[in-house]
Amino acid sequence: MRVLARSLAPAMVLTLAGTGIAQARAGDDGAHWLRAWGYTVPPGESDGRDALTYDEDLVPAGARIQVVQRVTGDAMTVELEVRGVLPGHTFGAHVHESPCGEDPADSGPHYQNVPGEDPGAANPRNEVWLDFTADSQGRGTAVSRHAWVFRPGEANSLVLHEHATGDHGVAGGRVACLTVAFTD
Structure with a gap:
């Protein structure tokens, strides 16, 4: 996984074992953005920096997943772009609470702005839903806009699901799963 966060303020940059991380905040309005991307590998072949594929028929090894998060004040936009997935297939995609792991369930539940046990809390206004249908080249994009931002440390991955x-x-x-340390 590669991560880049940027704003109008000077950035602090840290590079660890090929993973780039830059993070900064703007002035008073707090505007900033983050970009993370990775190429999929099966869980047993990951060095911890990769996106993971749990179903190579739908998301072959080498597929690319990229997420961009833009935050302005108390609002955010999350954008998803994928390449190399099964052409013509419709995927569900959501932000999850925990980082990716060897087991697909390691990413935990969907992140919810207002957490709730009621199944009605799982909706596109309270969660980040980024469903898309891959084009004939296996590419897809989606955008989700919200009048809220993530709570610090509680949104940590983007998961692709098998259907809408x-x-x-x-x-x-x-x-498939991409670990992303989303920003607040």
Whole structure:
């Protein structure tokens, strides 16, 4: 995974074992952005910096996942771009609470702005949903806008699911994951 966060203020940059991280905040309005990307590998082949594929029929090894988060004040936009996935397939995609891991369930539940046990809390206004249908070249994009921002440290991955999101946020199995330390 590669991460880049940028704003109008000077950035602090840290590079660890090939992973670039830059993070900064702007002036009084707090505007900033973050970009993270990775190429998928099966879990057993990951060095911890990669995106993971759990279903190589839908998300082959080498597929690229990129996420951009833009924050201005108390609002944010999250953008998703993928390349190299199964052409013509519709994927569900959501921000999850925990980082990716060897087991698809390691990424935890969907991040919710207002956490709740009620299945009705799983909706596109309370969660970040980024469903897309891959084009004939296996590329897809999606955008989600919200009048809220993530709580610090509580949104840590982007998960691709096996089909479009249905009632109560259900989108089938987890087929790929990119660890992203989303910003608040």
